[in-house]
Amino acid sequence: MPHIPVMTTEVLEYLLWDYAGKYVDCTLGDGMHSKAILRIIGPHGGSILGLDRDPRALDSARSNLSNHINQVELALSTFGEMESKILDKKEKPYSGFLFDLGLNSSRLKNADDGFSYMIDGPLDMRMSPHDRLTAARIVNDFPEKQLADLLFRNSDERFSRKIAKAIAGYRQKNSIQTTYQLRDIIYGVVKGYQRLKSVARCFQALRIAVNNELEELKNGLPAAFMHLQSGGRLVVISYHSIEDRIVKGFLRDNRLPRRAAEGKYLKILTPKPVRPTADEQSVNPAARSARLRAAEMVIVSNG
Ligand SMILES: C[S@@+](CC[C@H](N)C(=O)[O-])C[C@H]1O[C@@H](n2cnc3c(N)ncnc32)[C@H](O)[C@@H]1O
Structure with a gap:
């Protein structure tokens, strides 16, 4: 549609x-x-x-x-x-x-584009397939502090430091490749009614960064x-x-x-x-x- x-x-x-x-x-x-x-x-x-x-x-x-x-x-x-x-x-x-x-x-509804935390798919988020940077590269490769700053700057996420720390801890054991993996890492550190908003804000922040x-x-x-x-x-x-x-x-x-x-x-x-x-x-x-x-x-x- x-x-x-x-x-x-x-x-x-x-x-x-x-x-x-x-x-x-x-x-x-x-x-x-x-x-x-x-x-x-x-x-x-x-x-x-x-x-x-x-x-x-x-x-x-x-x-x-x-x-x-x-x-x-x-x-x-x-x-x-x-x-x-x-x-x-x-x-x-x-x-x-x-x-x-x-x-x-x-694009939001297409699992392969990885924009939505409501559908499991590769953590991609590129608006153009010609671009190189993906959300997976950011969460796996960026230093923890840079990641926290990015989450805060691009979405005003108040738990940005906590979330960046959880991402950095998780990726020491496993690489983060899917939208559900990232969503669950955030759920692990933000509790209560705030957590869905935090997930939405982090996805927004990553999308903004991927597409500059x-x-x-x-x-x-x-x-x-x-x-x-x-x-x-x-x-x-x-x-x-x-x-x-x-x-x-x-x-x-x-x-x-x-x-x-x-x-x-x-x-x-x-x-x-x-x-x-x-x-x-x-x-x-x-x-x-x-x-x-x-x-x-x-x-x-x-x-
Ligand atoms: C909300 S949609 C536009 C929908 C459109 N107004 C319609 O009625 O069908 C935004 C579009 O802008 C494009 N877009 C976003 N940022 C862009 C940029 N920096 N340069 C060029 N296109 C961009 C996206 O690829 C997407 O197709």
Whole structure:
């Protein structure tokens, strides 16, 4: 089953303003947001450049967007590569950039990808099969202190030191290769109602590290800023507070008065993050943690 797109109504509301424009979907996934966007801009000549780091996502999106094939261009790219590889500097700036961060739900449900602590599988967690670092390598090879810091930094896990110590102790006897092994090590040291949350946070922290997600986001947002036209929109949906902090900081750093001298700045359209409606949260539990922030590019012309 394809991914259920999150906050589609709000994405369309904040992103679309120029129906004949070209938009960049930086997190194409199954192409479900792009499909909703193309339904609106397609008849007006608008188009989409769809990017994803995962080649399987591009295949899936290609099939889901087959009705709009003349109005989409798809390319394999991380946020970090987007600037040098994809965004053509000679082309007109874009009308909008969409980032729907996180994971495609089909990846989460696939045991072989090792993202979920609810399914036993290899401890992999790579969004792209072309990447080298896996979660198994981190838990087996990283020094205990580095592991504890990583767990804390990427998920605010308060038992990070205890968990890193348990991992370091376990791996002296056995290598850690599966999601259930890691889950059980954490269960061994965190008790009571906290333990499931700790497992979820540790899995999140490892996934962020494997895919270098925070650095990716920090590189992707300025690339979007560089290539937005005046009036263009930046829309970001994040799924945990660490990502949201980065997005919030980026919008704040690029609004007035900080950017007044450059004559190019962001007008924040969402003073507070927009949350999914209660209806959406009940139909799609994966949307519960979503927070959407949006901004409009303002370029002051001197002429
Ligand atoms: C939540 S899914 C997007 C779902 C999509 N909006 C839809 O409606 O079908 C996030 C997608 O972004 C991709 N992704 C995450 N981080 C990325 C990065 N740094 N560079 C490129 N793609 C990334 C993932 O591979 C995944 O396919």
